[in-house]
Amino acid sequence: MSEIDQADHATLALQLQAHILEHIPLARAMELRVARYEGTELELTAPLAPNINDKGCAFGGSMASLMTLTGWGLVELALRARGIECDIYVGDSSLRYREPLFGELRASARFVAGDALVIFLKTLVARGKARIQVHCAIAGEQQDAATLEAAFVAKMR
């Protein structure tokens, strides 16, 4: 496993955005963008207008979708950065909606445990399949507007 520098991170983030927008029509409809990637944290954004609900705030489904994609993207990028080709699926997820959001949706994802990525990569190489736990949140005014705890499963191609 080699160290990945910041320039590679930016390139990987742009490639991920292109991949998502090409292959996931709902992400296009949400006008999703990759805002920031730093190896252990990924941030995706989407404007309110295409993600609004009948009460004028962010639609719960858009928040769930954005956080799911942010968590999935974090795992996808960690593997792409190391040249590991996998299919990654979202597993069991817990969502909390804490306050209504009346502006841009900004979701960040990080691995729950500090050593989770190392164990995940070792297991994946050894068994061809591994699971990792990701925490995602959408920023709100007073607190997180919503949070997601989700497992992602990677399977070697």
Place this chain on the structure above:
Amino acid sequence: MSEIDQADHATLALQLQAHILEHIPLARAMELRVARYEGTELELTAPLAPNINDKGCAFGGSMASLMTLTGWGLVELALRARGIECDIYVGDSSLRYREPLFGELRASARFVAGDALVIFLKTLVARGKARIQVHCAIAGEQQDAATLEAAFVAKMR
């Protein structure tokens, strides 16, 4: 609380579909339809094409969005049928993704407990606010492709 007959159910279902498609752009992008409403159960559908992912199966965010809207719609319709005007918000949710889905998304929602609706309506009238637990599932080939357990909170306008 009066009894609601089947013709009213069909009218309410059409009104709900129009309301969702008018006010929630992501539901339009998903090509959501109200398929069936029977008072204690609501079924919404969406075709695969606008809800596909990069692996050729249903996008997890689309499944989460469809189930959230189905649960929300079930609560919304129960209140509309009784002429009660509320804002309804999705609360804490648990999602399970059980198998990939390579066809139409078909989500059904029902109240978790048999007497849940009666208690919910009584509390709502007494306190102006109440919470109800809903179970949703998307049909798969061998089993449910995905399930959602979610709380919905209604607040009198």
